[in-house]
Amino acid sequence: MISPIAFGLPDFPWDRIASAGERARQHSDGIVDLSIGTPVDDTPVLIQQALIKSANAPGYPTAAGLPQLRDAWVHWAKRSTNAHLSVDDVCPLLGSKELVAWLPILFGLNATSIVAIPELAYPTYAVGALMAGASYVTYTDAQSIPDNASLIWVNTPSNPTGQVLNAQELRDIVERGRALGAPIVSDECYIELGWEAEPISVLHPDVCGNDLTGLLAVHSLSKRSNLAGYRSGAVMGDPALIAAIVSLRKHAGMLMPFPIQHASIAALGDDDHVHKQKEIYRARRAVLQPALVAAGFVISHSEAGLYLWATRGDNCLVTVNELAQIGILVAPGDFYGPAGDNHVRMALTATDERIQAAASRLMASAR
Ligand SMILES: Cc1ncc(COP(=O)(O)O)c(C=O)c1O
Numbered sequence: 001m002i003s004p005i006a007f008g009l010p011d012f013p014w015d016r017i018a019s020a021g022e023r024a025r026q027h028s029d030g031i032v033d034l035s036i037g038t039p040v041d042d043t044p045v046l047i048q049q050a051l052i053k054s055a056n057a058p059g060y061p062t063a064a065g066l067p068q069l070r071d072a073w074v075h076w077a078k079r080s081t082n083a084h085l086s087v088d089d090v091c092p093l094l095g096s097k098e099l100v101a102w103l104p105i106l107f108g109l110n111a112t113s114i115v116a117i118p119e120l121a122y123p124t125y126a127v128g129a130l131m132a133g134a135s136y137v138t139y140t141d142a143q144s145i146p147d148n149a150s151l152i153w154v155n156t157p158s159n160p161t162g163q164v165l166n167a168q169e170l171r172d173i174v175e176r177g178r179a180l181g182a183p184i185v186s187d188e189c190y191i192e193l194g195w196e197a198e199p200i201s202v203l204h205p206d207v208c209g210n211d212l213t214g215l216l217a218v219h220s221l222s223k224r225s226n227l228a229g230y231r232s233g234a235v236m237g238d239p240a241l242i243a244a245i246v247s248l249r250k251h252a253g254m255l256m257p258f259p260i261q262h263a264s265i266a267a268l269g270d271d272d273h274v275h276k277q278k279e280i281y282r283a284r285r286a287v288l289q290p291a292l293v294a295a296g297f298v299i300s301h302s303e304a305g306l307y308l309w310a311t312r313g314d315n316c317l318v319t320v321n322e323l324a325q326i327g328i329l330v331a332p333g334d335f336y337g338p339a340g341d342n343h344v345r346m347a348l349t350a351t352d353e354r355i356q357a358a359a360s361r362l363m364a365s366a367r
Pocket of ligand 1: 011037094095096098100122155158159183187189219220221222228232
């Protein structure tokens with residue numbers, strides 16, 4: 001008798017806001033959906049062209065990816081995070097979610113293993129632990145990581161809170177993980193979107209002291225290059241851990257299609273589109289943030305990343321339903337852990353026109 005893993009996993013929580021979505025869709029000027037962080041701006045043309053140019057791809061790609069792609073990540077990491085890496089320290093991914101979900105299995109975790117995840121976190125860290133049959137515990141700082149942790153997830157800048165960990169906080173977590181012999185994996189997929197704080201990578205020399213042992217950083221092209229539909233990211237760091245990941249991904253057939261590899265090389269070689277996209281998000285944030293404050297919200301953290309993490313002091317579902325009345329759909333904070341009970345998460349990934357509509361409705365509703 002088989003027992004599919006999927007049946008033991010939590011349901012996708014979005015069903016819980018289905019009725020709020022229905023309500024928001026009835027607004028005379030249409031819904032403003034800020035509940036999911038999916039990019040809405042075009043994929044830059046130079047990336048589309050690189051994809052088209054490499055459409056002829058009869059052979060199999062390798063799990064390790066093209067050396068030119070790994071090299072492009074090495075150069076990107078040097079420019080964007082000051083990490084000193086070589087091509088053997090990088091493995092391309094089919095988007096970062098793939099690694100987040102599968103890493104506990106790739107590392108051989110099992111029913112005796114404990115995965116430490118941030119108190120408020122992207123749900124896939126917990127799902128990955130459960131897929132491996134392991135358990136997870138939440139932590140708030142290095143001291144609260146339990147002695148029996150087998151793997152430690154870090155997420156800076158954070159989804160959902162936008163919190164950025166500073167170099168000392170990261171050093172403390174690295175020290176704790178190394179003392180426990182637990183790999184520290186830092187999900188840094190929003191690292192290029194700092195607003196009021198400068199995000200720093202776990203692989204920055206000020207954090208790791210140029211010693212990659214036990215450390216991995218996970219990156220993504222989804223948000224910085226409007227490439228979520230292509231599925232492209234990378235994991236980088238300790239070459240021994242990377243070799244283990246590449247080896248199992250080879251067996252499991254997790255191979256990045258050649259056209260996506262070439263598109264990713266083009267994306268990583270161009271910083272211009274990233275700066276332009278960042279300014280677009282900065283402008284949307286500048287429209288939404290004061291409107292939220294005028295409507296009685298307090299914005300917590302949100303110093304980086306693609307979300308505003310906001311509260312009016314009420315339970316998150318009360319706020320979700322109130323905002324649905326004015327046609328705005330947001331994510332309840334408890335999707336990300338019980339500590340998010342009184343917050344909602346609003347994505348900046350809507351068109352300028354929709355963000356402006358949300359701001360106007362919030363201002364009009366100011367209480
Ligand atoms: C914190 C975090 N990690 C990973 C991902 C997955 O991104 P992708 O698989 O598109 O790289 C997301 C997506 O929203 C995220 O918020």
